[in-house]
Amino acid sequence: MYVVVAGGGKVGANVARSLLRLGNEVTLIEQRRDHFERLEDEFEHQVQRGDATELYVLERAGITRPPDILLALTGDDEDNMVIAQIAKEKYGVPKVIARVNDPRNQAHFDLLGISPTICATSGIMALVEHEVPEHDLIHLLELRRENLEIVEVQIDRDSPVAGKRVESLTLPEGSRLISVMRDGKAEIAVGSTSLEAGDQILAILEPGKEDELRRVLLKR
Amino acid sequence: MKALIIGCGRVGSTIALQLLHEDWDVTVVDENEDALSRLGINWPGSFLVGHGMDADLLREAGIEEADAVVVATDGDNTNIVIGQVAQKRFGVQCVVVRILDPARADFYAARGLRTVCPTKTAIDTLGEAVRACEIPGVAKAAV
Numbered sequence: 136m137y138v139v140v141a142g143g144g145k146v147g148a149n150v151a152r153s154l155l156r157l158g159n160e161v162t163l164i165e166q167r168r169d170h171f172e173r174l175e176d177e178f179e180h181q182v183q184r185g186d187a188t189e190l191y192v193l194e195r196a197g198i199t200r201p202p203d204i205l206l207a208l209t210g211d212d213e214d215n216m217v218i219a220q221i222a223k224e225k226y227g228v229p230k231v232i233a234r235v236n237d238p239r240n241q242a243h244f245d246l247l248g249i250s251p252t253i254c255a256t257s258g259i260m261a262l263v264e265h266e267v268p269e270h271d272l273i274h275l276l277e278l279r280r281e282n283l284e285i286v287e288v289q290i291d292r293d294s295p296v297a298g299k300r301v302e303s304l305t306l307p308e309g310s311r312l313i314s315v316m317r318d319g320k321a322e323i324a325v326g327s328t329s330l331e332a333g334d335q336i337l338a339i340l341e342p343g344k345e346d347e348l349r350r351v352l353l354k355r
Numbered sequence: 356m357k358a359l360i361i362g363c364g365r366v367g368s369t370i371a372l373q374l375l376h377e378d379w380d381v382t383v384v385d386e387n388e389d390a391l392s393r394l395g396i397n398w399p400g401s402f403l404v405g406h407g408m409d410a411d412l413l414r415e416a417g418i419e420e421a422d423a424v425v426v427a428t429d430g431d432n433t434n435i436v437i438g439q440v441a442q443k444r445f446g447v448q449c450v451v452v453r454i455l456d457p458a459r460a461d462f463y464a465a466r467g468l469r470t471v472c473p474t475k476t477a478i479d480t481l482g483e484a485v486r487a488c489e490i491p492g493v494a495k496a497a498v
Binding site for chain 1: 433
């Protein structure tokens, strides 16, 4: 497939290299002269110098073909948003992935309909949450387009649901239990599944229902 | 009427002063504290230091009650994003965005953003000026 990668910093260059290794056709766009010159040694004609938010630069990189996918991976969120909008809406690029540098800008990407996005900081924070055991509700996966998320909850001895069956619980509207992990074995949660202290539960829910779910499962 | 000006450079500060003289209630936002000096020593309006991409700051600056927002920082893409946030997230009816690049100005104008492109204006004005020149020995081109 043909891929345009906007931004030749560490992320963009590594992604471009990986895509090329897999046999794809890639054009990498980098604005900064010193970065560009270093990249040119490795990528030769597959890297172009310019501001990827300029239409003529994108056109020179073959955006009108259009590419199968465009990756907006610069270190600047505003640039990534504009590149993604132009690629999608002006040139009809079917798939666009944008990098979020500052997680506080995620809402702006969402507002402008730019999806999927990838944010290293949010990913690291999710891992921290996952690895630090005192957090009682861990975000595992955000399904942005579906407006749902998957979380993990650890049932402890004080939990009001320990010893109860799933069908007897009053879960918040817009949430459902997916599975129960006990002694290293996972089972799909059905009505007759009973919960025990020590169980790790996966639940799917609408964002913002975490506190309600926490209250039902953990009484906190 | 309440106006919010994002970016207090030469353009933003002058518009802020003009609107103030036309009895608008004006709030100015700039990343740089020093930009306040562009508004003169007796600036009676509000001035907030921070980035226009920060939704909390925009709220603090009163964007939810603003009748007009002028976005004129020195970054085209920053202006494009802030303009769309003001329009789509905060529902401001009158959002005016400065975009120096004519191509991007056209694209976003077609998508419903009120864009102003000084570069285009400069090109038109310079072209007119040069065509209006009387060049000795050459008949003036018919316009």
